[in-house]
Amino acid sequence: MSTTTRCEAIPARFTGTWRRRSIAFDGGEPHEPATVVWVQSSSDYADLRVAVDGVGDPPTSFAGRVRWDGRCLRWSREIDLDDRPGAEVVGRVWFEDGRLLEAGTFQRRDGPRAYVQVWERQPGSDGTRLALRREDGRGRLVRAGDHALTIVDQRPLGGAYRACYRVRTGDGWTIAASLGPDAEQLPEPPALHALDVGRVTIDAKRWLVVEASEATEAA
Numbered sequence: 001m002s003t004t005t006r007c008e009a010i011p012a013r014f015t016g017t018w019r020r021r022s023i024a025f026d027g028g029e030p031h032e033p034a035t036v037v038w039v040q041s042s043s044d045y046a047d048l049r050v051a052v053d054g055v056g057d058p059p060t061s062f063a064g065r066v067r068w069d070g071r072c073l074r075w076s077r078e079i080d081l082d083d084r085p086g087a088e089v090v091g092r093v094w095f096e097d098g099r100l101l102e103a104g105t106f107q108r109r110d111g112p113r114a115y116v117q118v119w120e121r122q123p124g125s126d127g128t129r130l131a132l133r134r135e136d137g138r139g140r141l142v143r144a145g146d147h148a149l150t151i152v153d154q155r156p157l158g159g160a161y162r163a164c165y166r167v168r169t170g171d172g173w174t175i176a177a178s179l180g181p182d183a184e185q186l187p188e189p190p191a192l193h194a195l196d197v198g199r200v201t202i203d204a205k206r207w208l209v210v211e212a213s214e215a216t217e218a219a
Contacts (some may be wrong), residue, residue, distance in 0.1 A: 009042035010068040014093070016040060017147035018100060021118040023030075025106075033057060035177055037165050038119070039142045039149040042202065042209050044131035045075060046142040046149035047077075048163045050177055058180050063140035063151045063164045079140055079153050081161050091117075102173030123146060124168070130189055131211035132200065141207065145188040148173065150186040159192065162186055 022030035033056040036049045046063040064078035075089045090103040100119040105112050124146030130207045132141040139152040140149075146168035153161045162180030164174040166188060173188045187202045192212050194200070200207050 001205045008038075009067065010066055010073070012042075012099070013043055013095075014040060014068070014073060015042055015144060017122040017144045018119040019122055021120050022098065023117045025113045025115050027114070030116075037147075037149065037177060039144050039147055039165075039178070041129045041131040041142050041144060041214075043211050044133070044142050046151050046163075047075075047141050048149055048151075048165050048177060048179060050179055061151060061161070061179055063142070063149075072104075078137070079151055081153075081163075085218065123159060127191075128192065129211055131209075132202075132207040133210055135199075135206040135208055139205070139207070140186065141189060148189045150188075152186055 006041070018040065020032065020036035022032045033137055034049050034051050038047045044063070044067060045066050047061060049060040051059065053058060060081055062077045062080040062141060064076040066076070067074045071104070072090050072092050072218065077084055077087045077089065081088065089104065091104040093102050094101060095101070100121070102117045104115060106115050125144050127145040127146070129145055130141070130143035134152070134157065135193070139155060141150045149163065149165045151163045154163055159181045162183040163178065163189040164175060164183045164186040165177040167176045175184055178184060188203060189202060192214070195209050195212055198209055
């Protein structure tokens with residue numbers, strides 16, 4: 001199936017669904033205080049970070065577009081739980097022992113801190129690539145294989161910020177992590193054959209189809 005895209009694709013080795021194994025700040029010991037999932041298509045991404053058993057840092061979530069400059073991935077935050085739309089995260093990335101390492105600087109609530117994150121690509125990350133952007137700019141839906149993350153920010157309209165990460169099991173989708181009230185009501189990924197060219201209507205909202213493809217195994 002052909003791909004519909006309005007953004008230059010990043011290298012296939014970076015696409016898929018990634019779960020963070022650890023993070024280290026300022027040269028400290030690696031640790032993992034949260035459940036962190038990043039779903040990456042060829043053009044767009046969505047990210048959800050929630051504390052394990054509700055203990056730890058407040059949740060974080062963001063989504064937008066991604067660019068590759070030959071050394072770093074550059075993620076724009078077009079939707080952001082922390083109200084920093086327009087910000088860009090730049091991470092130098094490389095592979096070691098099959099894992100993806102990312103180094104850069106986080107602007108945390110207590111100031112900037114250097115970090116190194118270790119990511120593991122999740123099984124079932126190959127196959128369908130889907131990136132939808134809600135026409136009003138308040139939503140993202142990104143799918144990589146058997147994983148999908150939907151994020152909608154209705155706060156400017158008096159609603160809530162919600163995110164729902166799902167994993168495909170059999171013929172359906174199972175919720176693996178969520179954030180916000182009634183997040184499980186956020187739309188599941190539509191089947192590719194149900195997409196109109198360029199646009200699709202989901203729950204009475206119009207979404208732009210940025211990418212819709214059947215991808216082969218990442219290089």
